[in-house]
Amino acid sequence: MSALLPRKQLGILLSQLKGFPDPSPNMEQYEVSDEVAATIVFTAATYGDIEDRTVYDLGCGPGRLAIGAALLGASKVVGVDIDSKVLNVAKQNAVQVGVQERIEFVAQAIETLSAKADTVLMNAPFGVQRVHADQPFLQKALEIGKVVYSLHKTSEGGRKFITRFVSNLGGRISFVQEMSMALPATMNFHEKKRYTIQVDFYRIEKQEETV
Numbered sequence: 001m002s003a004l005l006p007r008k009q010l011g012i013l014l015s016q017l018k019g020f021p022d023p024s025p026n027m028e029q030y031e032v033s034d035e036v037a038a039t040i041v042f043t044a045a046t047y048g049d050i051e052d053r054t055v056y057d058l059g060c061g062p063g064r065l066a067i068g069a070a071l072l073g074a075s076k077v078v079g080v081d082i083d084s085k086v087l088n089v090a091k092q093n094a095v096q097v098g099v100q101e102r103i104e105f106v107a108q109a110i111e112t113l114s115a116k117a118d119t120v121l122m123n124a125p126f127g128v129q130r131v132h133a134d135q136p137f138l139q140k141a142l143e144i145g146k147v148v149y150s151l152h153k154t155s156e157g158g159r160k161f162i163t164r165f166v167s168n169l170g171g172r173i174s175f176v177q178e179m180s181m182a183l184p185a186t187m188n189f190h191e192k193k194r195y196t197i198q199v200d201f202y203r204i205e206k207q208e209e210t211v
């Protein structure tokens with residue numbers, strides 16, 4: 001694990017990055033909070049899944065998870081998002097913290113992505129606007145990665161569904177951790193300044209194929 005950057009410092013750097021310039025509710029463009037992003041990346045680093053690894057961030061938005069991985073020593077990071085406008089912000093964010101040499105941002109729908117990763121990090125659309133919008137993300141993550149760290153909206157039905165879905169794709173859940181995540185008001189229909197939602201953080205390992 002990177003000895004260079006303490007978790008607190010990681011959280012501070014992530015909190016200073018810019019967010020979505022023009023967030024679309026249809027694409028569920030909600031940004032992971034700096035606290036939760038730091039937890040995801042730090043946990044992955046503790047498992048040995050970041051340093052010197054090739055890391056993909058699917059649906060990277062402004063890049064908090066991707067940039068966090070680069071800050072903790074990933075050898076190569078690729079952030080993928082369908083929205084090229086937000087990737088311009090992600091690129092500026094990477095420059096701001098000096099990790100642009102090890103990060104590439106690709107404007108592409110994840111469904112058409114062909115890649116090989118050690119680790120996949122993602123905070124995909126939860127499927128609030130389009131039911132099961134997270135499914136193609138899980139599918140692609142397990143196709144390209146050996147281990148996946150993924151954030152989902154907490155619900156008992158959702159956990160059962162994800163457990164079955166992941167198992168059918170040849171994955172095994174090593175843990176699920178429930179967390180609170182603060183969301184600032186970013187959409188024009190938001191009435192409060194801040195919302196807190198419950199999220200489930202999963203670590204999923206791809207099972208070795210047996211012959």
Ligand SMILES: C[S@@+](CC[C@H](N)C(=O)[O-])C[C@H]1O[C@@H](n2cnc3c(N)ncnc32)[C@H](O)[C@@H]1O
Nearest residue numbers: 030031032059060061081082109110123124125
């Ligand atoms: C909930 S946001 C999360 C953004 C970022 N990962 C974060 O946590 O701050 C989901 C992201 O997925 C992107 N997205 C939605 N559908 C996509 C698709 N089919 N392929 C690639 N990106 C997609 C959206 O543009 C958005 O940036």
